[in-house]
Amino acid sequence: MNDTDSMIKDIENETRLTRDFIGKDTLDARVMAAMKQVPRHEFLPEDLRYRAYQNGPAPIGSGQTISQPYIVALMTDLLQTKPTDVVLEIGTGSGYQSAILAQLVSQVYSIEIIECLALNAGKRLAGLGYRNIEVRYGNGCFGWPEHAPFDGIIVTAAAPHIPQALIDQLRVGARLVIPVGLPYCYQELMLLEKQADGQIDSSTILGVSFVPLTGIHNKPQT
Template structure:
């Protein structure tokens, strides 16, 4: 009897998970960098334990994948430190029924963490090389609930709206109105806001009775929010 290819892939992923030499590094990362700083959502902690971050960064810096710092991924962009990824994920209150938009795919790591928890992830990357690499890597890891688009994230993804949550991983000077418009009632957006080269504000917004209400979370530094010229 022929075994379906999907079953083979599942067993292969499980085998790699059990023999993954980076598993202990992920466990330590979650314990010392994430739980120790107050992240409590178990679905977020489990996703951070599971996603192979080392496979979503350039190979030459793979040994630093679980370090407590952002890392360069090419095109002048970075992958956020693990704690920031966990914090932003927890703040949208993710659950298995949610549809989430991410602006700034980067390496695909944040999308992968989301995909472990929510139903659908739509992610937009302005740099074609990064977007295509992330799409390839995410597919190779078996994520079927992530869609990647190359383009200007300012306008969001109108034909897939509304979204239950939006995560923005680059800092505009003001919150893009199209993203606010595409947020569902009761939905949450987490976004860094501020000028390039200066300390920015991580803002949590929530749409309540059609109005977008915001509050300050912490000071951060993100790459600038870029647009097509």
């Protein structure tokens, strides 16, 4: 079994262990194929690439992390993407989640508030041949209104509350996946879906641990 196969097996095992929380025994086959295809080691610092296919998070610099493969797969699965979708990611980080999404949808827009991470992720993704990802340096709490509404939004850092701008930029029937909670405290992975009447259905999936979403208390730039 190679390293990628071992990671996939770990994701499958953890999916079964959390079935009572996530409501399923297996994740979408398209998501699992994307997890197998994207070279996770390319998104880690060279001295940490030995950890690339372990089922755990790892630091990527600037106080940020690349998420645990199982959580990446789960959050992607919860979006229920289609090949024609346009999705928004808040928190590009290393670009790994962007690359996973790019295998599944038509276009990924990703916003990163730490400038060096945004620049490095953009270069990395372009170097790896991803042509349907656009990375922008900025505050993702305000979304990306020029390209809204989105068929799905995924947030890769924990917010103390759900930014209203992200809800506003969801297409009817679209989903928002976001960890909610305070830094270093209990956080919950939440799933929101916009209904035809504009109401939002929400559910809590399971407990998680993410770095905090920064910029949420800032005012929009004018």
